[in-house]
Amino acid sequence: MTSERIWTAALIVIGDEILSGRTQDRNVAHLASWLNVQGIGLAEVRIVGDRMDAIGEAVNTLRIRNDYLFTTGGIGPTHDDITVDAIAAALGLPVIEHPEARAILDGYYADRGGVSVARARMARTPEGASLIPNRVSGAPGIRIANIFIMAGVPHITAGMLDALTGTLEGGRPVVSGTIGCWVGESEVADLLRGAEKAHEGVAIGSYPFFREGRTGANFVVRSPDPALVEACLRDLSDALEAQGHRVVPGGI
Protein backbone atom coordinates (compact mmCIF):
# COMPACT_ATOMS: atom_id res chain seq x y z
CA MET A 1 0.00 0.00 0.00
CA THR A 2 1.37 3.41 -0.88
CA SER A 3 1.51 5.89 1.94
CA GLU A 4 -1.41 8.28 1.87
CA ARG A 5 -1.75 11.86 2.99
CA ILE A 6 -3.62 11.88 6.29
CA TRP A 7 -5.95 14.84 6.74
CA THR A 8 -6.62 16.07 10.25
CA ALA A 9 -8.89 18.52 12.00
CA ALA A 10 -9.15 19.85 15.53
CA LEU A 11 -12.15 21.22 17.37
CA ILE A 12 -12.37 23.91 20.04
CA VAL A 13 -15.59 23.82 22.04
CA ILE A 14 -16.08 27.28 23.54
CA GLY A 15 -18.35 27.93 26.48
CA ASP A 16 -18.47 28.29 30.26
CA GLU A 17 -21.68 26.24 30.20
CA ILE A 18 -19.76 23.12 29.12
CA LEU A 19 -17.00 23.57 31.72
CA SER A 20 -19.53 24.23 34.50
CA GLY A 21 -21.35 20.98 33.76
CA ARG A 22 -24.58 22.81 32.97
CA THR A 23 -24.64 21.67 29.35
CA GLN A 24 -23.68 18.30 27.92
CA ASP A 25 -21.67 18.77 24.72
CA ARG A 26 -23.16 17.06 21.67
CA ASN A 27 -20.98 18.58 18.95
CA VAL A 28 -17.81 16.49 19.44
CA ALA A 29 -19.42 13.20 18.47
CA HIS A 30 -21.37 14.73 15.59
CA LEU A 31 -18.38 16.56 14.12
CA ALA A 32 -16.23 13.42 14.50
CA SER A 33 -18.71 11.31 12.55
CA TRP A 34 -19.13 13.99 9.90
CA LEU A 35 -15.35 14.37 9.49
CA ASN A 36 -14.93 10.60 9.06
CA VAL A 37 -17.19 10.74 6.03
CA GLN A 38 -15.14 13.61 4.58
CA GLY A 39 -11.95 11.54 4.96
CA ILE A 40 -10.62 13.78 7.73
CA GLY A 41 -9.58 12.54 11.16
CA LEU A 42 -10.46 14.43 14.33
CA ALA A 43 -7.04 14.67 15.98
CA GLU A 44 -7.75 16.69 19.11
CA VAL A 45 -10.50 18.56 20.93
CA ARG A 46 -10.15 21.31 23.48
CA ILE A 47 -12.93 22.72 25.60
CA VAL A 48 -12.23 26.24 26.82
CA GLY A 49 -14.24 28.92 28.62
CA ASP A 50 -15.43 32.28 27.31
CA ARG A 51 -12.01 33.90 27.68
CA MET A 52 -9.99 35.70 25.01
CA ASP A 53 -6.63 34.26 26.07
CA ALA A 54 -7.82 30.67 26.38
CA ILE A 55 -9.50 30.77 22.97
CA GLY A 56 -6.52 32.49 21.36
CA GLU A 57 -3.97 30.02 22.69
CA ALA A 58 -5.99 27.03 21.53
CA VAL A 59 -6.63 28.56 18.09
CA ASN A 60 -3.00 29.35 17.41
CA THR A 61 -1.76 25.95 18.52
CA LEU A 62 -4.34 23.87 16.71
CA ARG A 63 -4.77 25.77 13.43
CA ILE A 64 -1.09 25.31 12.62
CA ARG A 65 -0.78 21.61 13.23
CA ASN A 66 -4.02 20.56 11.56
CA ASP A 67 -5.45 20.95 8.08
CA TYR A 68 -8.67 22.33 9.50
CA LEU A 69 -9.79 23.86 12.75
CA PHE A 70 -13.43 24.01 13.83
CA THR A 71 -14.89 25.97 16.70
CA THR A 72 -18.35 25.75 18.23
CA GLY A 73 -20.01 28.31 20.48
CA GLY A 74 -19.75 31.97 21.36
CA ILE A 75 -21.04 33.61 18.17
CA GLY A 76 -24.38 34.92 19.44
CA PRO A 77 -25.44 38.50 20.22
CA THR A 78 -24.65 38.73 23.94
CA HIS A 79 -21.67 39.95 25.97
CA ASP A 80 -20.36 36.43 26.56
CA ASP A 81 -20.09 35.75 22.81
CA ILE A 82 -16.46 36.65 22.16
CA THR A 83 -15.32 33.94 19.74
CA VAL A 84 -15.00 36.26 16.72
CA ASP A 85 -12.99 38.83 18.66
CA ALA A 86 -10.72 36.17 20.16
CA ILE A 87 -10.00 34.49 16.82
CA ALA A 88 -9.41 37.81 15.04
CA ALA A 89 -6.98 38.81 17.80
CA ALA A 90 -5.21 35.45 17.59
CA LEU A 91 -4.77 35.92 13.84
CA GLY A 92 -3.80 39.60 14.14
CA LEU A 93 -6.78 40.66 12.03
CA PRO A 94 -9.27 43.49 12.56
CA VAL A 95 -12.95 42.71 13.09
CA ILE A 96 -15.25 44.19 10.46
CA GLU A 97 -18.98 44.18 9.77
CA HIS A 98 -19.29 41.67 6.93
CA PRO A 99 -21.67 43.19 4.33
CA GLU A 100 -23.05 39.83 3.20
CA ALA A 101 -23.62 38.72 6.80
CA ARG A 102 -25.32 42.02 7.56
CA ALA A 103 -27.60 41.57 4.54
CA ILE A 104 -28.54 38.09 5.75
CA LEU A 105 -29.42 39.47 9.20
CA ASP A 106 -31.38 42.36 7.66
CA GLY A 107 -33.46 39.82 5.74
CA TYR A 108 -33.89 37.41 8.63
CA TYR A 109 -34.92 40.06 11.16
CA ALA A 110 -37.03 42.14 8.74
CA ASP A 111 -40.26 40.84 10.27
CA ARG A 112 -38.67 40.04 13.65
CA GLY A 113 -38.12 43.56 14.96
CA GLY A 114 -35.12 44.55 12.84
CA VAL A 115 -31.36 44.37 13.42
CA SER A 116 -30.59 45.97 16.80
CA VAL A 117 -27.05 46.83 17.90
CA ALA A 118 -26.85 43.49 19.71
CA ARG A 119 -28.03 41.50 16.68
CA ALA A 120 -25.61 43.38 14.44
CA ARG A 121 -22.82 41.77 16.47
CA MET A 122 -23.60 38.57 14.60
CA ALA A 123 -22.49 40.21 11.32
CA ARG A 124 -19.00 40.85 12.71
CA THR A 125 -16.17 38.71 11.28
CA PRO A 126 -12.41 38.79 11.08
CA GLU A 127 -11.43 40.72 7.94
CA GLY A 128 -11.21 38.50 4.87
CA ALA A 129 -13.69 35.89 6.08
CA SER A 130 -16.29 34.07 4.02
CA LEU A 131 -19.59 32.79 5.39
CA ILE A 132 -20.97 29.35 6.22
CA PRO A 133 -24.69 29.15 5.44
CA ASN A 134 -27.00 28.73 8.42
CA ARG A 135 -30.14 26.95 7.24
CA VAL A 136 -31.72 26.89 10.68
CA SER A 137 -31.53 30.41 12.10
CA GLY A 138 -30.30 33.73 10.71
CA ALA A 139 -26.69 34.31 11.73
CA PRO A 140 -24.16 32.57 9.47
CA GLY A 141 -21.02 30.70 10.46
CA ILE A 142 -17.65 32.07 9.43
CA ARG A 143 -14.67 30.70 7.55
CA ILE A 144 -11.33 32.46 7.89
CA ALA A 145 -8.18 30.74 6.55
CA ASN A 146 -8.50 27.09 7.66
CA ILE A 147 -10.78 27.94 10.59
CA PHE A 148 -14.52 27.21 10.60
CA ILE A 149 -16.39 29.18 13.25
CA MET A 150 -19.74 27.58 14.00
CA ALA A 151 -22.66 27.98 16.38
CA GLY A 152 -22.83 26.01 19.62
CA VAL A 153 -26.48 24.96 19.56
CA PRO A 154 -26.25 21.39 18.19
CA HIS A 155 -28.97 21.51 15.54
CA ILE A 156 -27.60 24.79 14.17
CA THR A 157 -24.06 23.37 14.18
CA ALA A 158 -25.33 20.29 12.34
CA GLY A 159 -26.98 22.50 9.71
CA MET A 160 -23.71 24.38 9.14
CA LEU A 161 -21.78 21.11 8.75
CA ASP A 162 -24.43 19.93 6.35
CA ALA A 163 -23.76 23.04 4.25
CA LEU A 164 -20.03 22.20 4.25
CA THR A 165 -20.48 18.57 3.20
CA GLY A 166 -18.30 17.70 0.23
CA THR A 167 -16.54 21.09 0.13
CA LEU A 168 -13.43 20.15 2.15
CA GLU A 169 -10.53 18.21 0.70
CA GLY A 170 -9.85 14.98 2.56
CA GLY A 171 -8.41 11.52 2.09
CA ARG A 172 -10.06 8.15 2.08
CA PRO A 173 -12.68 7.89 4.82
CA VAL A 174 -11.68 5.68 7.72
CA VAL A 175 -13.92 2.63 7.70
CA SER A 176 -14.51 0.44 10.71
CA GLY A 177 -15.86 -2.99 11.46
CA THR A 178 -17.02 -4.30 14.81
CA ILE A 179 -17.33 -7.74 16.35
CA GLY A 180 -18.57 -8.49 19.83
CA CYS A 181 -17.84 -11.29 22.25
CA TRP A 182 -19.11 -12.29 25.69
CA VAL A 183 -15.62 -12.34 27.11
CA GLY A 184 -13.62 -10.19 29.51
CA GLU A 185 -11.26 -8.10 27.38
CA SER A 186 -8.38 -9.03 29.67
CA GLU A 187 -8.77 -12.69 28.62
CA VAL A 188 -8.08 -11.88 24.99
CA ALA A 189 -5.65 -8.97 25.31
CA ASP A 190 -2.73 -10.87 23.74
CA LEU A 191 -4.86 -11.99 20.86
CA LEU A 192 -5.94 -8.39 20.14
CA ARG A 193 -2.42 -7.10 20.30
CA GLY A 194 -1.32 -9.87 17.91
CA ALA A 195 -4.09 -9.13 15.41
CA GLU A 196 -3.19 -5.44 15.35
CA LYS A 197 0.49 -6.22 14.82
CA ALA A 198 -0.26 -8.72 12.04
CA HIS A 199 -2.20 -6.13 10.02
CA GLU A 200 -0.13 -3.01 9.64
CA GLY A 201 -2.32 0.03 9.15
CA VAL A 202 -5.25 -1.03 11.33
CA ALA A 203 -6.08 0.19 14.81
CA ILE A 204 -8.07 -2.12 17.07
CA GLY A 205 -10.05 -0.63 19.92
CA SER A 206 -11.38 -2.76 22.76
CA TYR A 207 -14.56 -1.54 24.49
CA PRO A 208 -15.61 -3.62 27.48
CA PHE A 209 -19.07 -3.55 29.02
CA PHE A 210 -21.10 -5.23 31.74
CA ARG A 211 -24.62 -6.07 30.67
CA GLU A 212 -27.32 -8.57 31.60
CA GLY A 213 -25.07 -9.65 34.47
CA ARG A 214 -22.27 -10.65 32.10
CA THR A 215 -18.96 -9.27 30.94
CA GLY A 216 -18.46 -8.61 27.24
CA ALA A 217 -16.49 -6.45 24.87
CA ASN A 218 -16.76 -5.01 21.39
CA PHE A 219 -13.68 -4.89 19.22
CA VAL A 220 -13.55 -2.15 16.59
CA VAL A 221 -11.09 -2.40 13.71
CA ARG A 222 -10.36 0.88 11.88
CA SER A 223 -8.40 1.69 8.72
CA PRO A 224 -8.84 3.73 5.53
CA ASP A 225 -8.43 0.40 3.66
CA PRO A 226 -11.70 -1.61 3.69
CA ALA A 227 -9.93 -4.81 2.58
CA LEU A 228 -7.53 -4.53 5.51
CA VAL A 229 -10.40 -4.05 7.96
CA GLU A 230 -12.14 -7.12 6.58
CA ALA A 231 -9.01 -9.29 6.68
CA CYS A 232 -8.22 -8.24 10.23
CA LEU A 233 -11.78 -8.85 11.42
CA ARG A 234 -11.73 -12.31 9.85
CA ASP A 235 -8.43 -13.26 11.51
CA LEU A 236 -9.59 -11.84 14.82
CA SER A 237 -12.86 -13.78 14.65
CA ASP A 238 -11.02 -16.99 13.79
CA ALA A 239 -8.62 -16.51 16.70
CA LEU A 240 -11.44 -15.80 19.15
CA GLU A 241 -13.40 -18.85 18.00
CA ALA A 242 -10.28 -21.02 18.20
CA GLN A 243 -10.23 -20.09 21.92
CA GLY A 244 -13.86 -21.19 22.24
CA HIS A 245 -15.53 -17.77 22.23
CA ARG A 246 -18.64 -17.16 20.15
CA VAL A 247 -18.25 -14.08 17.96
CA VAL A 248 -21.17 -11.71 17.26
CA PRO A 249 -20.66 -9.95 13.90
CA GLY A 250 -21.46 -6.23 14.08
CA GLY A 251 -20.96 -6.15 17.83
CA ILE A 252 -23.16 -6.69 20.85
Place this chain on the structure above:
Amino acid sequence: MTSERIWTAALIVIGDEILSGRTQDRNVAHLASWLNVQGIGLAEVRIVGDRMDAIGEAVNTLRIRNDYLFTTGGIGPTHDDITVDAIAAALGLPVIEHPEARAILDGYYADRGGVSVARARMARTPEGASLIPNRVSGAPGIRIANIFIMAGVPHITAGMLDALTGTLEGGRPVVSGTIGCWVGESEVADLLRGAEKAHEGVAIGSYPFFREGRTGANFVVRSPDPALVEACLRDLSDALEAQGHRVVPGGI
Protein backbone atom coordinates in the same frame (compact mmCIF):
# COMPACT_ATOMS: atom_id res chain seq x y z
CA MET B 1 -14.87 41.24 49.34
CA THR B 2 -11.30 40.06 49.87
CA SER B 3 -9.73 38.30 46.95
CA GLU B 4 -9.90 34.55 47.24
CA ARG B 5 -7.60 31.84 45.99
CA ILE B 6 -9.22 30.27 42.93
CA TRP B 7 -8.63 26.54 42.60
CA THR B 8 -8.58 25.03 39.14
CA ALA B 9 -8.49 21.62 37.54
CA ALA B 10 -8.08 20.35 34.01
CA LEU B 11 -9.29 17.11 32.45
CA ILE B 12 -7.76 15.00 29.70
CA VAL B 13 -10.21 12.59 28.09
CA ILE B 14 -8.16 9.82 26.49
CA GLY B 15 -9.52 7.55 23.79
CA ASP B 16 -9.78 7.04 20.04
CA GLU B 17 -13.43 6.08 20.57
CA ILE B 18 -14.32 9.65 21.57
CA LEU B 19 -12.44 11.23 18.64
CA SER B 20 -13.96 8.79 16.15
CA GLY B 21 -17.47 9.68 17.27
CA ARG B 22 -18.21 6.09 18.33
CA THR B 23 -18.66 7.01 21.99
CA GLN B 24 -20.35 10.07 23.47
CA ASP B 25 -18.28 11.38 26.39
CA ARG B 26 -20.18 11.59 29.67
CA ASN B 27 -17.31 12.33 32.03
CA VAL B 28 -16.78 16.05 31.30
CA ALA B 29 -20.18 17.12 32.61
CA HIS B 30 -20.01 14.80 35.61
CA LEU B 31 -16.50 15.85 36.63
CA ALA B 32 -17.42 19.53 36.16
CA SER B 33 -20.40 19.21 38.50
CA TRP B 34 -18.39 17.24 41.02
CA LEU B 35 -15.55 19.79 40.98
CA ASN B 36 -18.00 22.65 41.55
CA VAL B 37 -19.06 21.04 44.81
CA GLN B 38 -15.40 20.71 45.86
CA GLY B 39 -14.85 24.45 45.23
CA ILE B 40 -12.63 23.75 42.22
CA GLY B 41 -13.25 25.19 38.76
CA LEU B 42 -12.81 23.10 35.62
CA ALA B 43 -10.56 25.37 33.56
CA GLU B 44 -9.89 23.31 30.44
CA VAL B 45 -10.56 19.95 28.87
CA ARG B 46 -8.59 18.22 26.16
CA ILE B 47 -9.66 15.11 24.30
CA VAL B 48 -6.74 13.19 22.83
CA GLY B 49 -6.31 9.81 21.13
CA ASP B 50 -4.48 6.74 22.40
CA ARG B 51 -1.03 8.16 21.56
CA MET B 52 1.93 8.56 23.89
CA ASP B 53 3.00 11.95 22.51
CA ALA B 54 -0.48 13.48 22.52
CA ILE B 55 -1.14 12.35 26.09
CA GLY B 56 2.31 13.45 27.26
CA GLU B 57 2.04 16.93 25.79
CA ALA B 58 -1.38 17.53 27.32
CA VAL B 59 -0.28 16.20 30.72
CA ASN B 60 2.80 18.37 30.95
CA THR B 61 0.99 21.52 29.88
CA LEU B 62 -2.05 21.11 32.08
CA ARG B 63 -0.56 19.69 35.28
CA ILE B 64 1.64 22.75 35.69
CA ARG B 65 -0.96 25.46 35.23
CA ASN B 66 -3.70 23.86 37.31
CA ASP B 67 -3.96 22.72 40.90
CA TYR B 68 -5.25 19.34 39.80
CA LEU B 69 -5.24 17.31 36.62
CA PHE B 70 -7.67 14.47 35.98
CA THR B 71 -7.54 11.92 33.20
CA THR B 72 -10.19 9.45 32.08
CA GLY B 73 -9.67 6.39 29.92
CA GLY B 74 -6.90 4.06 28.81
CA ILE B 75 -6.19 2.17 32.05
CA GLY B 76 -7.59 -1.24 31.10
CA PRO B 77 -5.76 -4.46 30.26
CA THR B 78 -5.49 -4.23 26.48
CA HIS B 79 -2.82 -2.97 24.05
CA ASP B 80 -4.62 0.37 23.49
CA ASP B 81 -4.50 1.20 27.22
CA ILE B 82 -1.34 3.30 27.40
CA THR B 83 -2.30 6.09 29.81
CA VAL B 84 -0.03 4.91 32.66
CA ASP B 85 2.98 4.56 30.36
CA ALA B 86 2.35 7.95 28.74
CA ILE B 87 1.98 9.77 32.06
CA ALA B 88 5.02 8.08 33.59
CA ALA B 89 7.07 9.04 30.52
CA ALA B 90 5.79 12.62 30.70
CA LEU B 91 6.88 12.81 34.35
CA GLY B 92 10.20 11.03 33.75
CA LEU B 93 9.22 8.22 36.13
CA PRO B 94 9.60 4.46 35.75
CA VAL B 95 6.51 2.25 35.69
CA ILE B 96 6.36 -0.32 38.48
CA GLU B 97 3.95 -3.01 39.59
CA HIS B 98 2.23 -1.40 42.57
CA PRO B 99 2.05 -4.04 45.35
CA GLU B 100 -1.21 -2.75 46.81
CA ALA B 101 -2.83 -2.59 43.37
CA ARG B 102 -1.62 -6.13 42.64
CA ALA B 103 -3.12 -7.34 45.91
CA ILE B 104 -6.46 -5.74 44.99
CA LEU B 105 -6.43 -7.49 41.60
CA ASP B 106 -5.44 -10.82 43.21
CA GLY B 107 -8.46 -10.53 45.48
CA TYR B 108 -10.87 -9.36 42.80
CA TYR B 109 -9.89 -12.02 40.25
CA ALA B 110 -9.49 -14.89 42.79
CA ASP B 111 -12.79 -16.45 41.71
CA ARG B 112 -12.71 -14.90 38.22
CA GLY B 113 -9.88 -16.92 36.66
CA GLY B 114 -6.92 -15.29 38.38
CA VAL B 115 -4.59 -12.47 37.38
CA SER B 116 -3.29 -13.11 33.86
CA VAL B 117 -0.42 -11.15 32.33
CA ALA B 118 -2.96 -8.83 30.67
CA ARG B 119 -4.87 -8.23 33.91
CA ALA B 120 -1.62 -7.60 35.77
CA ARG B 121 -1.14 -4.55 33.51
CA MET B 122 -3.83 -2.88 35.62
CA ALA B 123 -1.49 -3.00 38.66
CA ARG B 124 1.14 -0.92 36.85
CA THR B 125 1.61 2.66 38.05
CA PRO B 126 4.21 5.42 37.81
CA GLU B 127 6.66 4.97 40.72
CA GLY B 128 5.52 6.78 43.86
CA ALA B 129 1.80 6.66 43.08
CA SER B 130 -1.05 6.07 45.51
CA LEU B 131 -4.35 4.44 44.60
CA ILE B 132 -7.90 5.70 44.11
CA PRO B 133 -10.44 3.14 45.32
CA ASN B 134 -12.63 1.57 42.66
CA ARG B 135 -15.89 0.54 44.29
CA VAL B 136 -17.39 -0.77 41.07
CA SER B 137 -14.85 -3.09 39.45
CA GLY B 138 -11.41 -4.34 40.49
CA ALA B 139 -8.70 -2.13 39.05
CA PRO B 140 -8.03 1.02 41.09
CA GLY B 141 -7.42 4.54 39.85
CA ILE B 142 -4.04 6.15 40.41
CA ARG B 143 -2.85 9.37 42.00
CA ILE B 144 0.65 10.64 41.20
CA ALA B 145 1.61 14.17 42.26
CA ASN B 146 -1.41 16.36 41.37
CA ILE B 147 -2.64 13.94 38.69
CA PHE B 148 -5.67 11.68 39.15
CA ILE B 149 -5.77 8.84 36.63
CA MET B 150 -9.27 7.42 36.34
CA ALA B 151 -11.20 4.86 34.31
CA GLY B 152 -13.13 5.92 31.21
CA VAL B 153 -16.34 3.95 31.74
CA PRO B 154 -18.65 6.58 33.26
CA HIS B 155 -20.09 4.63 36.20
CA ILE B 156 -16.58 3.51 37.22
CA THR B 157 -15.27 7.07 36.87
CA ALA B 158 -18.17 8.29 39.01
CA GLY B 159 -17.33 5.72 41.68
CA MET B 160 -13.72 6.91 41.78
CA LEU B 161 -14.80 10.54 42.12
CA ASP B 162 -17.15 9.51 44.87
CA ALA B 163 -14.17 8.01 46.72
CA LEU B 164 -12.30 11.31 46.34
CA THR B 165 -15.15 13.50 47.61
CA GLY B 166 -13.99 15.83 50.35
CA THR B 167 -10.31 14.85 50.06
CA LEU B 168 -9.15 17.69 47.76
CA GLU B 169 -8.49 21.19 48.96
CA GLY B 170 -10.63 23.78 47.20
CA GLY B 171 -12.19 27.18 47.67
CA ARG B 172 -15.77 28.25 48.04
CA PRO B 173 -18.01 26.37 45.63
CA VAL B 174 -19.32 28.43 42.76
CA VAL B 175 -23.05 28.85 43.17
CA SER B 176 -25.41 29.75 40.39
CA GLY B 177 -28.92 31.04 39.99
CA THR B 178 -31.06 30.93 36.86
CA ILE B 179 -33.97 32.94 35.54
CA GLY B 180 -35.75 32.38 32.27
CA CYS B 181 -37.60 34.69 29.94
CA TRP B 182 -39.59 34.26 26.72
CA VAL B 183 -37.44 36.78 24.91
CA GLY B 184 -34.81 36.67 22.20
CA GLU B 185 -31.45 37.11 23.92
CA SER B 186 -30.48 39.73 21.36
CA GLU B 187 -33.31 41.96 22.63
CA VAL B 188 -31.81 42.10 26.12
CA ALA B 189 -28.09 41.89 25.36
CA ASP B 190 -27.36 45.42 26.67
CA LEU B 191 -29.28 44.76 29.84
CA LEU B 192 -27.27 41.55 30.49
CA ARG B 193 -23.99 43.27 29.86
CA GLY B 194 -25.01 46.05 32.24
CA ALA B 195 -26.03 43.65 35.00
CA GLU B 196 -22.71 41.81 34.78
CA LYS B 197 -20.76 45.07 34.91
CA ALA B 198 -22.78 46.35 37.88
CA HIS B 199 -21.94 43.29 39.98
CA GLU B 200 -18.22 42.72 39.96
CA GLY B 201 -17.39 39.08 40.55
CA VAL B 202 -20.37 37.52 38.77
CA ALA B 203 -20.44 35.93 35.35
CA ILE B 204 -23.72 35.90 33.47
CA GLY B 205 -24.29 33.29 30.78
CA SER B 206 -27.08 33.62 28.24
CA TYR B 207 -28.51 30.37 26.83
CA PRO B 208 -31.10 30.88 24.08
CA PHE B 209 -33.54 28.21 22.95
CA PHE B 210 -36.45 27.73 20.58
CA ARG B 211 -39.31 25.78 22.11
CA GLU B 212 -43.07 25.45 21.62
CA GLY B 213 -42.68 27.69 18.59
CA ARG B 214 -41.27 30.54 20.66
CA THR B 215 -37.88 32.07 21.34
CA GLY B 216 -36.63 32.17 24.90
CA ALA B 217 -33.46 32.26 26.94
CA ASN B 218 -32.17 31.26 30.33
CA PHE B 219 -29.76 33.55 32.12
CA VAL B 220 -27.36 31.92 34.57
CA VAL B 221 -25.56 34.04 37.17
CA ARG B 222 -22.46 32.46 38.73
CA SER B 223 -20.17 33.49 41.58
CA PRO B 224 -18.62 31.98 44.69
CA ASP B 225 -20.57 34.60 46.68
CA PRO B 226 -24.22 33.56 47.13
CA ALA B 227 -25.27 37.09 48.19
CA LEU B 228 -23.80 38.51 45.00
CA VAL B 229 -25.65 35.94 42.87
CA GLU B 230 -28.90 36.81 44.60
CA ALA B 231 -28.41 40.58 44.26
CA CYS B 232 -27.52 40.29 40.58
CA LEU B 233 -30.49 38.02 39.85
CA ARG B 234 -32.82 40.49 41.58
CA ASP B 235 -31.51 43.46 39.60
CA LEU B 236 -31.62 41.49 36.38
CA SER B 237 -35.22 40.42 37.04
CA ASP B 238 -36.24 43.99 37.81
CA ALA B 239 -34.62 45.27 34.65
CA LEU B 240 -36.28 42.60 32.50
CA GLU B 241 -39.69 43.27 34.04
CA ALA B 242 -39.23 47.03 33.58
CA GLN B 243 -38.94 46.25 29.86
CA GLY B 244 -42.21 44.31 30.02
CA HIS B 245 -40.81 40.76 30.04
CA ARG B 246 -42.21 38.17 32.42
CA VAL B 247 -39.42 36.48 34.38
CA VAL B 248 -39.55 32.78 35.28
CA PRO B 249 -37.53 32.13 38.47
CA GLY B 250 -35.37 29.01 38.18
CA GLY B 251 -35.42 29.15 34.41
CA ILE B 252 -37.64 27.73 31.71
